[in-house]
Amino acid sequence: MDNIVNQFTKIPTTAVSDAMDGMNNMESSIKPLKEVYKIVGRAFTVQMPVGDNSMILRAFNEAKPGDVIVVDAKGDTYRAIAGDFMVSIAQTLGIQGIVVDGVIRDIVGIKALDFPVFCKGTTVAASAKSGGGKVQVPISCGGVTVHPGDLIVGDADGVVVIPQEKEEEILKKAKEKLEKDEQREQQVAGNPEAIRKYLNDMIAKLSK
Numbered sequence: 001m002d003n004i005v006n007q008f009t010k011i012p013t014t015a016v017s018d019a020m021d022g023m024n025n026m027e028s029s030i031k032p033l034k035e036v037y038k039i040v041g042r043a044f045t046v047q048m049p050v051g052d053n054s055m056i057l058r059a060f061n062e063a064k065p066g067d068v069i070v071v072d073a074k075g076d077t078y079r080a081i082a083g084d085f086m087v088s089i090a091q092t093l094g095i096q097g098i099v100v101d102g103v104i105r106d107i108v109g110i111k112a113l114d115f116p117v118f119c120k121g122t123t124v125a126a127s128a129k130s131g132g133g134k135v136q137v138p139i140s141c142g143g144v145t146v147h148p149g150d151l152i153v154g155d156a157d158g159v160v161v162i163p164q165e166k167e168e169e170i171l172k173k174a175k176e177k178l179e180k181d182e183q184r185e186q187q188v189a190g191n192p193e194a195i196r197k198y199l200n201d202m203i204a205k206l207s208k
């Protein structure tokens with residue numbers, strides 16, 4: 001695993017978001033199928049025509065193990081971009097997860113595979129496989145621009161996209177933010193007087 005990817009696995013999406021000043025998080029309707037899922041990997045992007053998922057098969061074939069397939073399905077919630085068969089293929093090829101601004105089907109089977117899918121929900125209808133779409137181009141997913149190779153960090157709270165050129169800076173900031181949060185928690189934990197002091201200090205700052 002690339003070192004920077006490895007380091008981000010220890011950092012929650014909330015700290016990444018704070019380091020990015022709240023920018024670049026996907027819309028909250030894109031959720032993990034299970035709360036325990038945590039993904040950190042490089043985006044392999046897919047742009048598909050609404051209702052046609054053939055380009056995702058090409059993505060599975062071309063992506064590297066550890067990559068996260070990020071799909072621009074134009075927000076369509078009628079046709080599934082994948083089901084348990086397609087997800088099992090991705091899993092066997094070592095793909096780390098799928099993030100889509102659309103829906104999947106065969107949800108029971110996909111949950112049984114324990115493969116991280118972040119999506120808007122489920123449907124019954126399949127997509128066509130007639131062709132069209134692109135891989136490894138800049139896309140829009142969940143209101144965020146995603147370039148091939150950007151870092152995708154997802155967990156129970158949502159999905160954040162870190163532009164590749166900013167990843168070192170964001171990693172440093174996110175680590176600092178985590179440390180600060182831990183110190184703050186330790187200062188007040190279980191101590192009403194310390195909580196009063198913290199609140200008074202914060203309020204005093206506001207009124208300046």
Ligand SMILES: O=C([O-])CC(=O)C(=O)O
Pocket residue numbers: 053080081082083084085086087105106126127
């Ligand atoms: O084949 C599809 O497009 C969707 C599906 O049901 C599967 O992957 O199991």
Ligand SMILES: [Mg+2]
Pocket residue numbers: 083084085106
């Ligand atoms: Mg199926």
